[in-house]
Amino acid sequence: xxxxxxxxxxxxxxxxxxxxxxxxxxxxxxxxxxxxxxxxxxxxxxxxxxxxxxxxxxxxxxxxxxxxxxxxxxxxxxxxxxxxxxxxxxxxxxxxxxxxxxxxxxxxxxxx
Amino acid sequence: xxxxxxxxxxxxxxxxxxxxxxxxxxxxxxxxxxxxxxxxxxxxxxxxxxxxxxxxxxxxxxxxxxxxxxxxxxxxxxxxxxxxxxxxxxxxxxxxxxxxxxxxxxxxxxxx
Numbered sequence: 016x017x018x019x020x021x022x023x024x025x026x027x028x029x030x031x032x033x034x035x036x037x038x039x040x041x042x043x044x045x046x047x048x049x050x051x052x053x054x055x056x057x058x059x060x061x062x063x064x065x066x067x068x069x070x071x072x073x074x075x076x077x078x079x080x081x082x083x084x085x086x087x088x089x090x091x092x093x094x095x096x097x098x099x100x101x102x103x104x105x106x107x108x109x110x111x112x113x114x115x116x117x118x119x120x121x122x123x124x125x126x127x
Numbered sequence: 128x129x130x131x132x133x134x135x136x137x138x139x140x141x142x143x144x145x146x147x148x149x150x151x152x153x154x155x156x157x158x159x160x161x162x163x164x165x166x167x168x169x170x171x172x173x174x175x176x177x178x179x180x181x182x183x184x185x186x187x188x189x190x191x192x193x194x195x196x197x198x199x200x201x202x203x204x205x206x207x208x209x210x211x212x213x214x215x216x217x218x219x220x221x222x223x224x225x226x227x228x229x230x231x232x233x234x235x236x237x238x239x
Contacts, residue, residue: 019169047225058131058217058230059170066225104169112158112224113177114185117169 017042021105021118028095029126036090036121038079038105046107048072048081048088053102053120062090062103100125129154131231133218139237140208148203148234150218158221159201160185160228161193163214170217176201177223208238 022037040048047066051059063072068083077092088105105118131152140146152159160175162185172185176195190212192204201220205212215235219228 049227051230058232059219059228060230061227064227106170108225110225112221112226113175113183115160115172115228116186117162117171119167119169 017046017107017109017114017116019105019107019116019118021103021121023119024102024122025124026121027124027126030097031094032125034090034092034095034099034123036103036105036123038088038090038118040086040088040105040107040116042086042107042109042116044110046109047112048079049106049108050077050079050088050090051104051106051117053104055101059104095123095125097125097127099123129229131218131220131229133216133231133234135234136232137235139239141239142209143207146205146208146236148205148216148218148236150201150203150231151199152201152218152220152229153199154220154229155198156220156229157198157223158228159195160219161191161201161203162217162219163187163212164217164233165214173203173216208236210238212236213238 049064050062063074065072065081071080161173162170174193176182218231221228
């Protein structure tokens with residue numbers, strides 16, 4: 016079945032450091048890929064998405080590119096802020112939009 | 128304001144006592160889904176619904192029931208809760224297809 020694997024956390028960075036959170040997937044068909052962010056005590060909210068191969072999603076300085084050849088969707092940000100501290104989830108939604116598979120989540124701590 | 132609401136936000140109950148967690152959305156979305164979030168496992172899909180009266184199992188449906196009698200509501204029913212259903216539950220909705228989902232604030236359930 017479909018699956019999503021993302022790097023384990025927690026990840027601890029200093030403010031203005033470069034961030035990469037790795038995400039790889041296995042899926043049949045042509046899934047859509049998403050990064051969601053969860054702040055303490057809140058539900059998930061969309062960070063960015065890509066619906067087909069080579070698409071780049073971007074938002075708030077975060078970027079991720081849908082790489083079909085490496086089945087990856089790594090999240091990057093050039094300069095993190097304390098306010099970026101949260102849990103980040105990589106997810107895929109199957110071709111028909113029926114099921115969504117989430118990775119285990121990566122907790123990010125950013126120190127001032 | 129576009130939103131997904133869940134009630135209750137917190138619930139402590141005992142084994143075997145039937146309970147219902149409500150979910151409502153005001154965005155006229157056809158698709159709704161329930162997830163549970165457990166440490167180290169990310170979010171796992173319990174049930175989803177593509178439209179009124181159309182529901183299907185996700186990856187962890189055992190011990191849960193759902194119904195979709197109205198487009199805006201998608202309650203989650205635990206007819207005989209057990210301690211292994213202690214978790215954080217999220218409801219989500221979206222348009223059908225490769226689109227982002229909108230999440231409720233979560234319901235923290237403890238079964239003793």
